[in-house]
Amino acid sequence: MNKVVALTGDQAAAEAMRQIEPDVVAAYPITPQTEIVMNFAQYVADGRVQTEMIPVESEHSAMSACVGAAASGARTMTATSANGLALMWEIVYIAASTRLPIVMPVVNRALSGPINIHCDHSDTMGARDSGWLQVYCENNQEVYENVIMAVKIAEHKDILLPVMVCQDGFITSHAVEGVKPYEDKRVKDFVGEYRIQHSLLDVDRPVTYGPLDLQDYYFEHKRQQAEAVKNSLKVIPHIFAEFKKHFGVEYDFIETYKMDDADIAIIALSSTAGTAKVVVDELRAEGKKAGLLRPRFFRPFPKEMLVQALKGLKAVAIMDRSESFSGRGGPLFAEMRSALLDEADRPLTVNYIYGLGGRDIDTKQIKSVYTDLEKIAAENKVKHLINYLGVRGEK
Amino acid sequence: MKKKGWKEIPIGGLIDKGGTAAEYKTGDWRTFRPVRDEKKCIHCLLCWMYCPDSSILVKDKKMTGFDYEHCKGCGICASICPVKCIKMDKE
Amino acid sequence: MANIKELSEKIPERLGPGHRLCAGCGASIAVRQVLMGTEDPVVAVSATGCLEVATTIYPYTAWKIPFMHNAFENAASTISGIESAYRALKKQGKIKKNIKFIAFGGDGGSYDIGLQALSGALERGHKFVYVCYDNEAYMNTGSQRSGATPYGASTTTAPAGKASPGKVQFRKDLTAIVAAHRIPYAAQATISNWNDLVTKSQKAFAAEGPAFLNILTMCHRGWRYPQENIVQIAKSAVDTGFWPLIEVDKGTWRFTYKPKERKPIEEFLKPQGRFKHLFKEENKHIIAEIQKEVDSNWQRLEHLCEASCKVA
Known part of the structure; x- marks a missing residue:
């Protein structure tokens, strides 16, 4: 052990x-x-x-x-x-x-x-x-x-x-x-030895x-x-x-958390996903069909798996911890929107840019995103496509 | 040389053999060609030492001629030859 | 001392023909002479520059030895990685041969953009030879000024004009900067004195640690002289004291060659188009200033030789 x-x-x-x-x-x-x-x-x-x-x-x-x-x-x-x-x-x-x-x-x-x-x-x-x-x-x-x-x-x-x-x-x-x-x-057995085909040292x-x-x-x-x-x-x-x-440990390109019957979900990378899981549990306890989708790999971009995981959802919030300054949201949002474009049956998508420069992201903020998603799903409409979460001076 | 497709070449821009530039004939650049008077040559090999194009042929410590496929005709060999046995002729 | 006939037999041609350097280029002459300094297998790196682009136009390479180009400012750090890989694999018994390592950079890649990487590699003590083939400007892109461009030279980014006599600063002394790292061996050489250069290269390859060769390398396109006269131009740089042939061997400075009498600097400047404007009446004082600088540098070097000799 x-x-x-x-x-x-x-x-x-x-x-x-x-x-x-x-x-x-x-x-x-x-x-x-x-x-x-x-x-x-x-x-x-x-x-x-x-x-x-x-x-x-x-x-x-x-x-x-x-x-x-x-x-x-x-x-x-x-x-x-x-x-x-x-x-x-x-x-x-x-x-x-x-x-x-x-x-x-x-x-x-x-x-x-x-x-x-x-x-x-x-x-x-x-x-x-x-x-x-x-x-x-x-x-x-x-x-x-x-x-x-x-x-x-x-x-x-x-x-x-x-x-x-x-x-x-x-x-x-x-x-x-x-x-x-x-x-x-x-570990050594698993990684084995590196054998290069053309070494500079092969004189x-x-x-x-x-x-x-x-x-x-x-x-x-x-x-x-x-x-x-x-x-x-x-x-x-x-x-x-x-x-x-x-x-004995299972890995995949993506991780899904309570996505099977979900209506709404957050897509987030890295540690934020951990925080979101806590919120998902809370919402599930309230009987709300919330889920979480975490891409482990951003390159290669596991498009098919991500799209598959979102089948049947009503609304999805894509969380970006960086700005791309395109005026059209963050990089994960752009990739996800592009991935979903070919799908006839696709959820509504909304972007949240958050946590820049280490700004704290807590369960309360994440919960507010799920609340937004519930509204989007109910109204079948996205009012604010690109949102800045946790910055002062918004709304 | 026929240009190859992306599946036919090594990855990463690697050139997997040494000295392949020899296939590229820089001799075509030449307007003047070095010509040596063999009788005058003292085989000091200074021309070999100063050739920028590795185009002075040497065998058994003796100058044996020019690699006209690659010599660009710069004229350095003629210019430094201590016995003036190399002259530059118009191509 | 090297023997030219023995060199022609013992040393394999490591830079082959078919590269696309200009006819009469000094860089390949310098490279060929430097590579005559060892019989061991050599792995070479070059910074971005004339030497690199002209010798490796895909799918052709003129290099008959393993060669890598990475970028402009990192020849020294790239060779650091290669040399470290060699030490790692050698101690594991995966490599048996004794291999030598060399990095080439122009003056742009060495005096300017690559100076930090060079300094780092020297300080870390990797066992390699760094060669600056110094043609005194960014020649690959059409003769822009560098930290090695001499005072008064006209370049495309410090051109001579009505309001300016060309470059208005003196060059930096890279050899002294490198020597300040107290590496085992550093030297200045040029192609006309091939025996001096090859001997210095032999010492550099044999050094137990980093070694540095600063080689004044003519570029007839940028310097503007008839291409066949390269050896004569190099010789005038030596004979006027413009480029002193010195070495710093384990801290001891030494002239490896001294002209009996130093010739006036005009002999070096006059045949070159980049200095042509200096010979106008209104610029003659600049020639005097250059001469003064050459004289004081010579004196400084003599003091250094004397002082370091006493310490040793």
Whole structure:
């Protein structure tokens, strides 16, 4: 039996990294990710891992070194947050385009400015078109397990894409929860060994990485990337199955909570879903048919599953912890609306942008969203399509 | 070279072999061609040392000629030859 | 000391033909000479720039050794990752060979946008050679000024005009900046003195830690001189003292070559179109200022050599 230990989200990520024992970790500290780097550095200092750790001078160099290491056949990881992710931006795209299976825990934090260290999803949502896969974790156990699973996903020969494993800054990263880690050996057996097809260190078979790729072939390479993301929808379920076989825990692209007979539901990522579950329970006790739908993966976007889960619902609120400044709601809202467009029988949708810069989201606010949904369902009409929840000066 | 489709090329922009640029004939750029007077050549190999295009052919420590498929005709070899055994002829 | 005939036999051609650098380009000459500094297998990285774009136009590569280009400002951090991967895999017994690592950057990628990454990699002590092929401007995009562009040179972003004599600042001293990291080996070289360059490259590859070569590399398009005269231009940079051939070996500064008598700076400036405007009557004082700067730099280096020699 695995023992339950008290770990923060950051510690859970670091524990997974210790067990994976990557060949190379290049990382730069940034709040609220710092504890991941600190903990991992201690594992290196104590000789508990043989990883070569590169204490780089910036996140830009962190991702640059990761690209070099991964192309050399090293299992490679880093971690970051907000402005750190923004600084590595250029290389985030290069990592994905070069098809390097780097795994990066990202502790979601509001992107400046003004500068703010608390949670929202503006950092990773901005990177949604970078070609990385993105997993959003609800709690510390998921952080731990998804970091382990991400290695398998990233390195799968039919995927070969980098993966961000996102958790909510402070809310998850600094909150202590009971986490059940598996034995080191079981984790090592599960992740196996990284075998690259073309290593820069294979001096007898020299290859060139990162050429100048102009009008003749750039498009073909982008088409390959699109195919890899599409493939990942087919391949990842096999990895879920493998994970279940190995650890007995079931995963899927989405999580549904009391959705079977629901009339109304909230769609939310990460820790907010945990808060919403409490509200769903309360509403169910009142006899209201409320449910919750949580996409675990935002990339690949599990469109079919999400649409299927919403069959028969009357009204759905899509919660965005970031603004896209399109004037048409947040990024999750845009994706969901687009996914539902082909459905003849689709629920009414409404968008709530909430929690920016770490603004608290509590059960009372979430309850108010369900109340709005009841009204929308009853009137069969959405009055306010895009709403800002928890900001002063509204209505 | 026939351009390939996206399923036929390695992923990630990788070029999976070294030195493939040799297939690209930069010799076509040339307007002047280096010509060597073999009798005068002292095989000092300075032309080899200063050639930007790896187009001076050397065998057994001796200069044996030019790789005209790739020589761009820059004229550096003629300019630095200590015995002036290379001249640049109009193509 | 290197022997040219032995080099021609012992060293494989690592940068093959068919690349699309300009006819008469200095960059590939510098790369070929630097790569003569070791017989071990080498893995190379290049920053974005002429060298990178012209040698790797997909689906062609001129590199016969493993090569990676990542971006403009991160050649040093990219090679850090590769070198760390090598150490990780070597200690696990997955790699048996001894491999050397080299990163190339132009002056834009080294003096300017990549300086932070370079500094970080040097401070961390990765075992690699960093080569700045310094052609004194952003030549890949048509000769824009950089931190390495010399005072008085006309570039497309600091052009000479009625109100300006070209670049109005002196260049920064990257070699001294790098030496301040107290790495095992740093040196300045140029292609005309090939034996000096190859010898320095041998020392750089043999160093137990980061090593740095700052190689003055002519660009006839940006410098505007007849393409075949590259070696003569390089030689005049050395003979006038514009580009002193120095090395900093474990902290000791040393001239590796000193012209018997330093020639006036005009000999370096005159054949180059980028300095043409300096020879107008109204700009002659600028030439005097450049000469003064060259003289004082030379003096400074002599003091450094003397002082560091005593400490050693």
